[in-house]
Amino acid sequence: MGKSQETFNKKEKEKKRLKKRKEKQxxxxxxxxxxxxxxxxxxxxxxxxxxxxxxTPPDPTKxxxxxxxxxxxxxxxxxxxxxxxxxxxxxxxxxxxxKGYGFINQDGTQxxxxxxxxxxxxxxxxxxxVSFELEQGMKxxxxxRVKKV
Numbered sequence: 001m002g003k004s005q006e007t008f009n010k011k012e013k014e015k016k017r018l019k020k021r022k023e024k025q026x027x028x029x030x031x032x033x034x035x036x037x038x039x040x041x042x043x044x045x046x047x048x049x050x051x052x053x054x055x056t057p058p059d060p061t062k063x064x065x066x067x068x069x070x071x072x073x074x075x076x077x078x079x080x081x082x083x084x085x086x087x088x089x090x091x092x093x094x095x096x097x098x099k100g101y102g103f104i105n106q107d108g109t110q111x112x113x114x115x116x117x118x119x120x121x122x123x124x125x126x127x128x129x130v131s132f133e134l135e136q137g138m139k140x141x142x143x144x145r146v147k148k149v
Contacts, residue, residue: 089149092128104132104143119144 045053049062088106090113095102100117102124113134119142124130132143 086133087131088134089129089131090143092124092126092130095124095126102126104130104146113141113143114139115143115146120146122148124148 045055046057048054048058049064090104090106092115093103093105093112095115102115104113104115105111106113113132114137115132119132124146129149130146131149132146134141135144136142
């Protein structure tokens with residue numbers, strides 16, 4: 001007759017595994033019995049008509065209007081470019097004539113934009129007030145059609 005495949009070591013490991021499982025189950029039951037929570041209802045939070053969180057459900061008699069599902073827009077609406085917003089104003093912060101590039105600080109926001117000599121309509125120097133438009137370049141926004149103001 002063949003020898004059992006269960007060795008002493010395997011039996012001991014199985015006993016330990018079952019003991020751990022039993023202890024874990026007992027701890028789980030003990031936590032459930034001693035927990036102060038009242039289940040899902042105790043965890044619910046509601047938003048009142050002013051946007052404040054409360055633990056009581058909103059009063060249906062105070063409901064103001066019915067919102068139609070078809071009127072809800074899902075997603076971000078497309079932004080329309082304003083033609084007046086396309087022309088910006090700023091000041092030349094740095095310009096290197098020999099290398100043919102510089103930077104413009106936009107008035108108000110102080111954002112800095114790269115400008116290349118090819119984007120100029122006339123010669124500029126540091127400190128000149130200019131108007132310009134923006135185009136997407138390889139490394140970010142570039143100022144183009146730069147004119148002195």
